[in-house]
Amino acid sequence: MAYQIIVCGGLAPDPLQTLEPVTTPTGPGLKNELMLPNVFDPWAGHALYEAANLAKNQPGSTIKVVSLGPKAKLQQVMMTVAQKLPFELIALDGPGGGFTDAVSVSKALADAIAAIPGFDKSQALIFGGWESATRGAGVVMQMVGERLGITEQFLAVDELTVDPDGALVIKERVEGGKHQISKCAAAPAVLAWATGSLPEPPNHPQTGMANMRVMMPALQKAKPTALDPAAIAYAQVALPAVTRQTRIVKDVPAADIAAEIAAWIKQ
Amino acid sequence: MHATTPPKQQEFLKTLPGDDIRQLLWRFSDRFDLQMLVQSVRAVARGPVARLVANGGRNTHEWTPEKNALLTDFDNSGITAAFMDPHEGGYLEGPKNLALSLIAFELAWVDAGAATCSLATHLGLSPIHQRGTKEQKDYYMNLAAPAPGKVTKRAAFALTEPIPYVGVETGILCGKIRIAEWPEGGEPILEVNKRGRFITNMGFADFVTAAVESDDPRIQGTCMVILEEGDPGIFDRGVPTRKLVMQLSSTSDPVFQLKVPASRIVGGYSVVNGKIVPTYDHGAVIEAVFRRTRVGVGLMTSAKLLSAVEPLIRYHRDRFRGSGVVVPGSPRYELGLQQKEDVTHRLLDIWAVGEAGASLGFLTARMYDELDPIEKLKDAALAEQGIGGGMSAVKYLRKRSVEAIEFLEMQSHHESLRNKARYAALEADPVIQYLVTDGQANVLCPATKLWNTGYGNKMMREAVSLMGGYGITEDCPGFLSYKWMDSQLEATYEGPEAVQRRQLSMTMINEVFLAQFRTWIHDMRRVAATEPGTGACTVASAMHLWLWTLEHLQHAKDADGAKLYQSNRQGVTFPMADALCWLLASRAQILDVEHLRREGAGGVIAEGFEGTVAFLTDLCHIQAARAAGEVARICSELVFGYMRHPSWDRSDECSTCFKEEELQQLESLIPGASGFTSEFIRIDGSHDSKAGPCVQSTGLRDFTRLRSKLDGCLAGALLAKDRAADSIQKVMIPAALDYPQ
Known part of the structure; x- marks a missing residue:
């Protein structure tokens, strides 16, 4: 079975950067946000690597990545991601980060997917992260599916296999560290991935060169995509408070330390 | 009239310069292949390389499995294949000097041993790449190109040899080659005896390009020969060198006693009157190789200086945080040691030298990318005229250098004042373009190697000192103490400082280069007219002083009547070479910032552009003043130092x-x-x-005038430093270093 795998993947500021919330004329943002290096959202990254694995095992399958973010940042991030696997980029030049409205984002992504030439919903598997590393709203993929009319949706997916009869066998995370296994007869479906089980593929520069020859013109022509700034209002934004309490101990058994930590967590 | 001091209320640097700024500064913003390369090399450097260093991988001389695993990372990231052309298994089209320089820069940002390991692999292949026969290139590049399911074969380069206890001499070879067998009508079999010293990559190399000399009347002169591990005889990797630095590169003193077919002579051979005549002697091969690879070494030290900026700012700023008595929001908490002017000013000195070195190195790398195709066209043009290599080519090129100077002079004039037809003819002539570009490259390459590593090493010591006692521990963020020690080796290998000074002392008096140098003075004046804050005026005045001094020294004699500027008078020639390096680095830095100012404007850089350009401009000014000071000191010493001091006794x-x-x-x-x-x-x-x-300055009035003018040109330089220091206090840095400690 050949699938049209479409991965929705956004950008996130490099987590090692100083992320300081500030108020901008258009709402909350990060200090010097456009100057911060970005990475491909790690949750979406898992989805992409799983897509590559599925495409490899299902001959004829294709991968397209739909990404919304500032054009220059998309280009910067693709310099790395494009070296991992062959895919086509559909770039939407618009705001990224953690303060965008999930409803508007889902509309932009769904519209872009629906407009892909040759898009065949019956073969479509819409992949993405189950949440993002920026704000973690965890709702975009469901809304993308709804807008596209795809109602078979799976969240926090860790594994996907395809039965010989073409059915999708999907393992989703549920409460208590357990998985729920579902069987979906066929595409289309939305899969919002948790971590999956695949490592980051090694670089392959030749793949990167081939990808970028196509992506660079696509980035130049990226469709300007405006989101509704009034769609969401934030009362307050702040980083989680960091506290450090240090106590010097010596020769305490590891079990005692673990017990103390567990007791502290239970408080 | 332009003010030389920009208004006080200029934008400050918001974040450390990112990739978008660097791509513009170093002119690869239009090269996505290089941008990808940078990202993949960076992932290796700040991933496996940094983890290995942090885990103590440097604490042994042996080539361990952990170190060896880096080679696979190099293969997977595209570092190994970056050297090759696409048809050889590579992926980068065209000349690769800039690409290899970027690799060296990124790896050295974390560890110079890893960078050396990568460079040495390319160095081992370089003789084959530069001078090998088609068959040799096809075979060995394919062996060395990584591919799925294939074991990558590694190369080493063996030039230096042990001359017992009296040092090494690259001009004299002790490695011997003789004919072991020469079957009737068949290919000769050569016996090679070679002992190498300080040979990089020998812990794992599968084949070696070795320099040898004939020990047989049936072989002419010297050559380079390819030795493989499986060849009959001894292929002994030798004992690891007990070096104190760069332990992520493998170095040992190998011994080879092998029999190889004559087809292994790099570049092939011909048989003339029963004698094997190598197409290239070893000197012709290493000249082509080293002039390119030395650039990367220079850039390694610059990478370290720039890599030191972020850890130093973090250390200074956070110095007093965590103490109960230093409350958040207080200047002591927010700025830490940055409250002290000395700290920020010294850091600026380090940063400015790093920027200048990087600009010089990447300029040189780009120049070799330009030179490579021009050189091929020149060779073809000479071949068409029946001019081979050696002295006949040298004589021909010397004869045509007059036209190259004519071209440069016309180039410096306004278009309307040129003889258009003549200018177009010279511009289209590959020989003229070769002479012009080669004349620059022959100066820029040794200057990069000499100044970046030599002065960079001194500034790395400064960086370590700015970390206090922490700097000299294994826990120092950014591995600064390792970087300091490693940079000493960078100043030494691939031709120590004296070799670079010697080369400069000869190439910098080439009339084609000096004609170019005169146009550069005008260029700097033009920059100064629009952007006085760069210090371009200072550099132009210092260049003028240097040029005057050189011309003076070439004709002047000392108090005893001995000629001053002559080959063996290194007390004269070497300091002039040093002074030139300061100028070239400062000029390159200014040109880069001017390019950024032009190309990054208009929203190309989304945010913080004004502040970044203002800060980098101030760094240029700081460096220009320092360069001018060095040049003035050296020139004054040389002009006056060889005059006898007047005495009351006479x-x-x-x-x-x-x-x-x-x-x-x-x-x-x-x-x-x-x-x-x-x-x-x-x-x-x-x-x-x-x-x-x-002392009466008879005949030196011009010098005195130029020197006095130069002193005045320093106006504003320290105001620039104060402004830049403000930026250092305010700049936002990442929350943590992006590689382990």
Whole structure:
């Protein structure tokens, strides 16, 4: 079975950067946000690597990545991601980060997917992260599916296999560290991935060169995509408070330390 | 009139310069292949390389499995294949000097040993790439190109040899080659005896390109020969060198005693009158190889200096945080040691040298990318005229250098003043373009290697010192102490400092280069006219002073009548080479910032552009002032230092001294008027308490004028430093270093 795998993947500021919330004329943002290096959202990254694995095992399958973010940042991030696997980029030049409205984002992504030439919903598997590393709203993929009319949706997916009869066998995370296994007869479906089980593929520069020859013109022509700034209002934004309490101990058994930590967590 | 001091309320640097800025500065913003390369090399450097260093991988001389695993990372990231052309298994089209320089820069940002390991692999292949026959290139590049399911074969380069206890000499070879067998009508079999010293990559190399000399009347001269591990005989990797630095590269003293077919001579051979005549002697091969690879080494030290900026700012800023008595929001908490001007100013010195070195190195790398195709066209043009290599080519090129100078002079004139037809003809002539580009490259390459590593090493010590006691521990963020020690080796390998100075002392007096240098002075003046804050005016004045001094020294003699500027007078030639390096680095830095100012404007850089350009401009000014100071000092020492100091003992030198009674008479007419001179003879015949009359600058008035002008050009340089120091206090840095400690 050949699938049209479409991965929705956004950008996130490099987590090692100083992320300081500030108020901008258009709402909350990060200090010097456009100057911060970005990475491909790690949750979406898992989805992409799983897509590559599925495409490899299902001959004829294709991968397209739909990404919304500032054009220059998309280009910067693709310099790395494009070296991992062959895919086509559909770039939407618009705001990224953690303060965008999930409803508007889902509309932009769904519209872009629906407009892909040759898009065949019956073969479509819409992949993405189950949440993002920026704000973690965890709702975009469901809304993308709804807008596209795809109602078979799976969240926090860790594994996907395809039965010989073409059915999708999907393992989703549920409460208590357990998985729920579902069987979906066929595409289309939305899969919002948790971590999956695949490592980051090694670089392959030749793949990167081939990808970028196509992506660079696509980035130049990226469709300007405006989101509704009034769609969401934030009362307050702040980083989680960091506290450090240090106590010097010596020769305490590891079990005692673990017990103390567990007791502290239970408080 | 332009103000040389920009308004105080200029934008400050918001974040450390990112990739978008660097791509513009170093001119690869339009090369996505290089941008990808940078990202993948960076992932290796700040991933496996940094983890290995943090886990103590440097604490042994042995080539361990953990170190060996880096080679696979190099293969997977595209570092190994970056050297090859696409048809050889690579992925980068065209010349690769800039690409290889970027690799060296990124790896050295974390560990220079890893960078050396990568460079040495390319160095081992370089003789084959530059001078090999088609068959040799096809075979060995394919062996060395990584591919799925294939074991990558590694190369090493063996030039230096042990001459027992008296050092090494690259011009004299002890490795011997003789004919072991020469079957009738068949290919000769050669016996190679070679002992290498300090040979990089020998812990794992599968084949070696070795320099050898004929020990057989049936072989002419010297050559380079390819040795493989499986060849019959001894392929002994030798004992690891007990070096104190760069332990992520493998170095040992190998021994080879092998029999190989004559087809292994790099570049092939011909048989003339029963004698094997190698197409290239070993000198022709290493000249082509080293002139390119030395650039990457220079850039390694610059990478370290720039890599030190972020850890230093973090250390200084966070120095007092965590103490109960230093409360958040207080200057001591927010700025830490950055409250002290000395800290920020010294950091600026380090940063400015790093920027200047990087600009010089990448300029040189780009120049070799330009030179490579021009050189091929030149070779073809010479071949068409029946001119081979060697002295006939040298003579021909020397003859045509007059036209190259003519071209450069026309280039410096306004278009409307040129003879258009003549200019177009010279511009289209590959020989002329080769002479012009080669003349620059022959200076820029040794300058990069010499200045970036030599002065960079001194500034790395400064960086370590700015970390206090922490700097000299294994826990120092950014591995600064390792970087400091490693940079000492960078200043040494691939031709130590004296070799670079010697090369410069010859190439910098090439008339084609000097014609180019004169146009550069005008270029700097033009930059100064629009952007005085760059210090371009200072650099132009310093270049003028240097040029005047060079011309003076080439004709002047010392007090004993000996010629000053001559090959063996290294006390004259070497300091002039050093002074030139300062100028070239500062000029390159200014040109890069001007390029950024032009190309990054208009929203190309989304945010913080003004502040970044203002800060980098101030760094240029700081560096320009420092360069001018060095040049002025060196030139003054050389111009005056070889003159005999006047003495009271010589009556001819006292002929202009006043007599005490003359001064007394003068004083009685105009009180205080005698104070203008201390050169007088007292009534008792004695003189004032000094060595002798002041030196008369006869014939040196121009020098004095230029020197005085240069001193005045320093105006504003320290104001620039104060502004830049403000930026250092305010700049936002990442929350943590992006590689482990």
